[in-house]
Amino acid sequence: MIKFDNVSKRYGNGSVVVKSLNFETQEGELLVLIGPSGCGKTTTMKMINRLVPHSEGRITIGGKDVGSLDPVLLRRGIGYVIQQIGLFPHYTIEENIALIPRLNKWEERAVKERVRHLMDVVGLNPEAFAGRYPRELSGGQQQRVGVARALAANPDIILMDEPFGALDPLTREQLQDELLRIQSEMHKTVVFVTHDIDEALKLGDRIGVMRDGALLQLDTPDRLLTNPAHGFVEEFIGKKRIYQNPDYVPITDIMRDHPATTQPYRTAGMAVSFMRKHKTDTLIITDGGGGLLGIVSAYDLHSVGGDETLARIMKPVASVLADTATAKDALKMIGKTPLGVIPVVDGGGKVVGVVTRGSLLSFFANQWSEEDSIEK
Amino acid sequence: MRSEPLWAQIVQQLNMRWPDLLQALLQHVQLVIVSMLIAAAVGIPLGVLITRARSLEAPVLGVAGILQTIPSLALLGFMIPLFGIGIKTAIAALFLYSLLPIIRNTVTGINNVDAATLEAARGMGMTDSQILLKVQFPLALNVIMAGIRTATVINVGTATLAAFIGGGGLGDFIFIGISRNIDALVLIGAVPAALLALLFDRLLGILEKATAPAG
Ligand SMILES: Nc1ncnc2c1ncn2[C@@H]1O[C@H](COP(=O)(O)OP(=O)(O)OP(=O)(O)O)[C@@H](O)[C@H]1O
Ligand SMILES: [Mg+2]
Numbered sequence: 001m002i003k004f005d006n007v008s009k010r011y012g013n014g015s016v017v018v019k020s021l022n023f024e025t026q027e028g029e030l031l032v033l034i035g036p037s038g039c040g041k042t043t044t045m046k047m048i049n050r051l052v053p054h055s056e057g058r059i060t061i062g063g064k065d066v067g068s069l070d071p072v073l074l075r076r077g078i079g080y081v082i083q084q085i086g087l088f089p090h091y092t093i094e095e096n097i098a099l100i101p102r103l104n105k106w107e108e109r110a111v112k113e114r115v116r117h118l119m120d121v122v123g124l125n126p127e128a129f130a131g132r133y134p135r136e137l138s139g140g141q142q143q144r145v146g147v148a149r150a151l152a153a154n155p156d157i158i159l160m161d162e163p164f165g166a167l168d169p170l171t172r173e174q175l176q177d178e179l180l181r182i183q184s185e186m187h188k189t190v191v192f193v194t195h196d197i198d199e200a201l202k203l204g205d206r207i208g209v210m211r212d213g214a215l216l217q218l219d220t221p222d223r224l225l226t227n228p229a230h231g232f233v234e235e236f237i238g239k240k241r242i243y244q245n246p247d248y249v250p251i252t253d254i255m256r257d258h259p260a261t262t263q264p265y266r267t268a269g270m271a272v273s274f275m276r277k278h279k280t281d282t283l284i285i286t287d288g289g290g291g292l293l294g295i296v297s298a299y300d301l302h303s304v305g306g307d308e309t310l311a312r313i314m315k316p317v318a319s320v321l322a323d324t325a326t327a328k329d330a331l332k333m334i335g336k337t338p339l340g341v342i343p344v345v346d347g348g349g350k351v352v353g354v355v356t357r358g359s360l361l362s363f364f365a366n367q368w369s370e371e372d373s374i375e376k
Numbered sequence: 377m378r379s380e381p382l383w384a385q386i387v388q389q390l391n392m393r394w395p396d397l398l399q400a401l402l403q404h405v406q407l408v409i410v411s412m413l414i415a416a417a418v419g420i421p422l423g424v425l426i427t428r429a430r431s432l433e434a435p436v437l438g439v440a441g442i443l444q445t446i447p448s449l450a451l452l453g454f455m456i457p458l459f460g461i462g463i464k465t466a467i468a469a470l471f472l473y474s475l476l477p478i479i480r481n482t483v484t485g486i487n488n489v490d491a492a493t494l495e496a497a498r499g500m501g502m503t504d505s506q507i508l509l510k511v512q513f514p515l516a517l518n519v520i521m522a523g524i525r526t527a528t529v530i531n532v533g534t535a536t537l538a539a540f541i542g543g544g545g546l547g548d549f550i551f552i553g554i555s556r557n558i559d560a561l562v563l564i565g566a567v568p569a570a571l572l573a574l575l576f577d578r579l580l581g582i583l584e585k586a587t588a589p590a591g
Contacts (some may be wrong), residue, residue, distance in 0.1 A: 051499055075501030086496030090514050090589035099510075100500055133591025149500070159499075 001027045001189045002048055002157065007057035009043050009213075018043050019213040020057065027156075028187035031218075032200040035210035035236070041193040044210070045159050048191065049078045061157070076100060079150030079158035079188070083165045085142050087134040093119070093145050094130040100153045118148040123178060140171035147179070151186070160192045164199070176202055197237055201225075209233045222248075249327035254363045255344045255353030261286045264293055268313060269306030271296060282341045285314045290350040292317060297339050320345055323352055327363070330355045385560035393564070397549065401568055404545035407463070407535045408576070411470035412528055419475050420520060423482025424508065433483065440476040448473070448534050452541050466535070466543025473534055474527035481523025485516025518588040525580035532573040536565065546572075 002025045009018035018040040025031045033041045046052040047059060050071045059066045066074055087096050094115050101111045119126040122144040134142055143163060150158055164172040176199060183190065194200055200207045201221045208218040209232070217229040225248045228234035260278040262271060264285050271283055281298040294314030304313055319337045321329055321344045333342055340357040380388070390397065426433040443451070452469045459465040489512050497507045539547030549565025552558070 049499060051495070072501050072503050075499060078501075080496065080499035082492060082496060082499070084490075084492030084495075086490065086492035086494075088493060088497070088511060089490070089591050091591070099502075103502065103506065135591055146496075149496075 001025045001062060002191065003058075003060045004044075005058040005060070007044075007047065007054050007059055009040070009047060009052065010055040017213050018047070018054075021215050023208060023215060023218050025189050025191065026205075027189055029205040030183055030190040030192060030203055032192045032194060032204035032207045033210060034194055034197060034200045034207055037195065039210045040213040041195075041210055042161055043213075045161055045191055045193050048157075048159060049075045049080060076104065076153060077155050077157065079152075079155045081143075081146050081150045081158065081160040081163045083162040085134075085139075085146045085166075087142055087145055087149070089134050092131050092133055093124070093137070094126075096134065096145055097148045097152050099149070104153060114152060115148075118151055121151070121182060122148045124148070138171075140167050140175060143167065143175060144178075147175075147182070151182075151188075156189060158188045158190045160190060162194055163192075165194070165196070172199075179203065209236060211236075226250075246327035246331055249363075251321055251325040251327065251330055251344055251355060252323055252353070254327055254330065254359055255355045256359055257353050259284050259343070259351065259354040261290070261351060262310065263288065264309065264311035264314065266310050267306060268301045268304050268308045268310065271310055272298070272301055272306075275301075282339050283310075284317075284341075284343050284351055284354065285310055286351050292320065292343055292345055292349060292351050295339065295341065295343070317343055321355065322347075327360070330360060334360060382559060382563075385558070386563060389558070389560045389564055393549075397564060397568070400544065400546050400548050400565070401572070403463075404532070404535055404547075404569065404572065407466055407470060407538055407543060407545050408528060408531050408572075411467045411535075412474055412524065412531060414467070414471045415474035415478055415527065416524055418471075419478030419523075420482050422475075423479040423520075424486065424513075426479070427483055427486045427512075437476070437480060437483070440479050443472045444476045448537050449540065452537060452543075456541060461542040463538070463543050465541050466538035466545075470531055470535055470538070474531050477523040477527040477530075478520070479523075481526075482516065482520050485519030486512045488519065489515045515589050518584050521580065521584040521587050525577065525584055528576045528580055529573050532569060532576055536569050 004021040004023050007018065007021045008016060010016045021044060033044060035041055043052055047054045048061075048066065050066055054067075061069075061074075088099070091099070097115045097118055098111045101114055106114070115130065116126045119129065124141060124144050129137070129141070129145075134145070137145065146163065150160075164175050167175065180203065192203060194203075204221055206218055206220055207224055209216045209224070209230075211232055217224060217233045219227070219229070224233065224237060225245075228237065260274065260280050260282075261284040262274055264287075266274075275281060275283060275298055283296050285293045285295060287293055295317050296310055296314045300313050300315070319333045319342045321333065321342050323344050323346045325344070330342060334340065334355070334357055342355045343351050344353040344355060346352045422436060426436050446454070448469070451472065452465065455465040455469045459468055493511065493515075494507065497511050502510070535543075535545050536547035536550055538545050539551040546565045546569045549561050550569075551565075553561030553563075553565060
């Protein structure tokens, strides 16, 4: 939809602030640009609606070179939302939202209808707010108007430059949720600039990480987290962040790799000494090929004779995790697991590790202490 | 006559000269309004222009500033070779005097419009003239009106000097009163001039409030 072909931006003082960007947004996707302050996010965005002219390369929208379009007409087809909101203070909310439709000479009835509809969409009661002036609204309400104004002429593309950056965390979250809801209904092509990684992960269909005017990686949140293509991406997104979010921690990072296993023909007596040796109170029972059969605990061994075979004592395993599972799956399961031990099996059903309450706890505890040492 | 109290003199002069006074008053108002209208007609566009062409700002404000520092009488004098004596010269001088506050306030008013508002306006596809007419000008209007108000009040006072170059107005009474040493005449010219200034101040004050942007 929006396509950057080797686009660079050089300012008069010679500094190149955007370097040979290549990317293409898909229709209806919410693409987030993220990166440290000054890396060129805003510049990149403003080159799309020609608020900043690009120096090299080609930017096309639906195949048309933006350079060949009349900037005013180009911008009329692109919604624009900025952090400072920038409502017209001398116009009512209704007049603010209606401005572009009126400039486009819509019929007055259609304008009125559109304004009411959009106010509903962004969660502002038209009866209460249409006649008010911007300064009579809170910051969050003002930005709702900002979003409604950007949607007014029903553009296919919306550019948003840190639209929620100045709002308090609670309001920000509300507006993020609303944006996701609106987007799920309207499917605009949105380019969204932020430097809040949580916001990016929450909103982005894809996220482009920028540094020093270059786009380092453009990928889905999942892939960015699990497969950072660049050390900086990993660092910026924060390895710790990956671990903070149990959704993204592979179970293989948490499980104990060499669990104490034994085979069902062994006796209870052997099992007890085996447990002592391995300092554990549970044993996974596998067949000769490592396939999971059951589990015994020290408690089970108490009440039986030393010659009893494990095949008769072992219990079936209620909770098993595949090695593709995440920490979140483990966390959800562990509470309901009687012995607090979850075997992890590979695709062939072979036991490759175990997750215990202890291993989960120490894993996250380590992340916390690591994070502390990074921040201090 | 000399021995009569001042108020009696005033009553007597008024009795004798009220048609002249009325005419002088009208002439005075005319001087002020005409010169102000021209000053607004020139000063506001000039102010707008220099917000668009920043390089013009320093020279234009500089020249207008210098004009204002020239003593009023001297400026009137400078105008005589250009327009001769009479009302035209007076209007020209008053016009030049009033330019600075109008230009300066126009520039201030327009430059004070929030940058974010302008960026939003441009970003959503308003043309330069739409931005000027629908955003900048309405938001700057009351600051511009304040400039006009200041200029007008000064103008009412300065216009009394028009009499020195045959421009008429209430200055005629003051001028004759001084030269003939008749206090009552001076007062008959000066007091209405002062009241006129107050009146303009009041009226334009109301207008200024009315032009404050809504919201
Ligand atoms: N008009 C200009 N002239 C010269 N340099 C500029 C100009 N505008 C921006 N820059 C520079 O371009 C670089 C990128 O700026 P940009 O505003 O795109 O950064 P950003 O990623 O949006 O940062 P932030 O997160 O702080 O908003 C910065 O180093 C900035 O100083
Ligand atoms: Mg920015």
